[in-house]
Amino acid sequence: MSSRTKPEKILEVRGLKKYYPVKSPFEFKRRYVHAVNDVSFHLYEGETYGLVGESGCGKSTLGRTILRLEEPTAGEVIFQGRNLSALSRKELREARKHMQMIFQDPYSSLNPRYRVGDLIRESLVIHRIGTKKEQTERVIELLGKVGLQPDAYFRYPHEFSGGQRQRIVIARALIVQPRLIVCDEPVSALDVSIQAQVLNLLKELQEEYRLTYLFIAHDISVVRYISDRIGVMYLGRIAEEAPTERLLTSPFHPYTQALLSAVPVPDPETKQEPVRLQGEIPSPLHPPSGCAFHPRCPYASERCRREIPRLKEIAEGHLAACHLTDELPAERPPQ
Numbered sequence: 001m002s003s004r005t006k007p008e009k010i011l012e013v014r015g016l017k018k019y020y021p022v023k024s025p026f027e028f029k030r031r032y033v034h035a036v037n038d039v040s041f042h043l044y045e046g047e048t049y050g051l052v053g054e055s056g057c058g059k060s061t062l063g064r065t066i067l068r069l070e071e072p073t074a075g076e077v078i079f080q081g082r083n084l085s086a087l088s089r090k091e092l093r094e095a096r097k098h099m100q101m102i103f104q105d106p107y108s109s110l111n112p113r114y115r116v117g118d119l120i121r122e123s124l125v126i127h128r129i130g131t132k133k134e135q136t137e138r139v140i141e142l143l144g145k146v147g148l149q150p151d152a153y154f155r156y157p158h159e160f161s162g163g164q165r166q167r168i169v170i171a172r173a174l175i176v177q178p179r180l181i182v183c184d185e186p187v188s189a190l191d192v193s194i195q196a197q198v199l200n201l202l203k204e205l206q207e208e209y210r211l212t213y214l215f216i217a218h219d220i221s222v223v224r225y226i227s228d229r230i231g232v233m234y235l236g237r238i239a240e241e242a243p244t245e246r247l248l249t250s251p252f253h254p255y256t257q258a259l260l261s262a263v264p265v266p267d268p269e270t271k272q273e274p275v276r277l278q279g280e281i282p283s284p285l286h287p288p289s290g291c292a293f294h295p296r297c298p299y300a301s302e303r304c305r306r307e308i309p310r311l312k313e314i315a316e317g318h319l320a321a322c323h324l325t326d327e328l329p330a331e332r333p334p335q
Contacts, residue, residue, distance in 0.1 A: 007044040010212050011066070011180060014040050016075035018058075018065045022285060034284045035061040037236035037292075038075070040311070043180070048206070048213040050227030050244070052220060052259070054281065058236040059216045060104070063182040066214070067099055068092060079180065097127055100173035104185040106165035110157040116143075117153035120172045127176060142171045145208075146201060163194035167201070174205065182214045187222060199226055220263050224248060229317070232256045235292040236284060238311060242318040252320040254297050291323070299324060 016039045019032040035058045043049050051059050064070045066077050068084055077084040079099060087095060103109040110119055117139050124135045140150050146167040157165055166186060173181055183202070187195040203226060205211060217223050223230055224244055231241045232253065240253040251257045258275040277296040282288050288295055294304040303323050311319040312326075 007046065009042050010045045010080060011043040011214075012076075012078040013042065013066060014076040014078065016040070016062070016065060016077065017073045018061055018070055019073045031285060034236050034287050036065055036072075037284075037287070039233075039236070039238055041231055041238060041241060043212055043214060045179070045212055046206070046210050047228040048215050048226050050223035050230040051214065051216045051233060052218060052223050052230060053233035054259075055218065056281070056284070057233045058284070059218075059233055060184050062233070063101065063184050063214060063216050067096075067101055067182055069101070093126075097123075097176045098178050099180040099182070100176065100178040101182045101184060102166075102169055102173050102186045105189055106162065106169045107157060109169060110165060112157055114156075115153070116155055116157065116160075116168055119157070120168065120175050123172065123176045129176065138175065139171075142175060145174075145205070146171045147197075161194075162190055163198060166190065166198055170198075170201065170205070174209065177209065178211070180212045180214070182216070184216045185218070186215075188217065188219065195222065202226065220248075220260065232259065235282060235287060237292060238319075238321065239293065240318075240320045240322075241311070242315075246315070246318055250318075252314055252318070252325070253293075253322050254299055254324075255293050256320075291321075 016036055018036040019034055021030050021032055023030045039062060041049070051062070053059055061070060065072050072085055075085070079095065082095065084092065084095065117136070120139045120142065121135050124130060124138065129135070130138065140153055143150060143152050148164065148167055152160070152168070157168065160168065187198050190198060199222065202213070206213065213226070215223065215226055227244050229241065230244050230247045232239045232247070232255065234255050240247065240251065240256045247256065248260065251260055254275070258277050261273070261275040279296045282292065282295060290306045291297070291300070291304040291309050294300040297304065301323065307323070309321045309323050311321045313319050314325050
């Protein structure tokens, strides 16, 4: 993200919740899966915000709910000064030109019965942008931008490799010139060498088009490479948020420490003692009272069991949702 005195806040998420109803034929009371549970954060124009956490913590659901691919249960999503949660269907269609999504599995997100050119051009047709000739020229130009030959326009998705298909998905997201792109684990299904190529492509396109990314992933090394700030998610909530290097070198939340200690260090002489967590990950259908992490936390107190911690700033731009912030200085808890 380029340095500016006051970067524009392009997206603000306030108290966002997404609950899924679950009803058993043997139960009279309807229960809910708390997939996203009171999440708040913001993105500045031109930055990349990385979102990490264990599988099932609600990362992908959060991204889909922000774009209203899933309807939120509660909360607000403010994009370019407009509350997306309050927009009508017509207004939302107009807003979708400015926000797009790159899905985890490129093959399942591409209709195999359509040629690549038609798949990319579809958004221009829906939003009535340009003539057919102008649309075709725009698609071919964009195929070149993402590293594909012009003849890709006339071919089908099954004729491409996984990395090439992800480039097609990126081109489809860029075709309407959005300002925000939600990247839902866009490289997790690719080989390591291809991952690097796609990540470099995303960074180049961000510089050229001044894009803002919400980058969802579970691979810390990938998130470190591309992100300006990182949010750590646990059981539907943000546990910690900080600029990338600060989070990786000075994690405060016990869950963040455990997550980072599990990352292999490519140096046989470096000995790193992993933080071992006790117990199983709680179910989002029956989230624990108080702090969701307290059943596995080595520092849990009675207060943690009864009171939900709020995100609190412990240093400039560094926030943590942990009761230890009230008891210790802005340093990591004792190891």
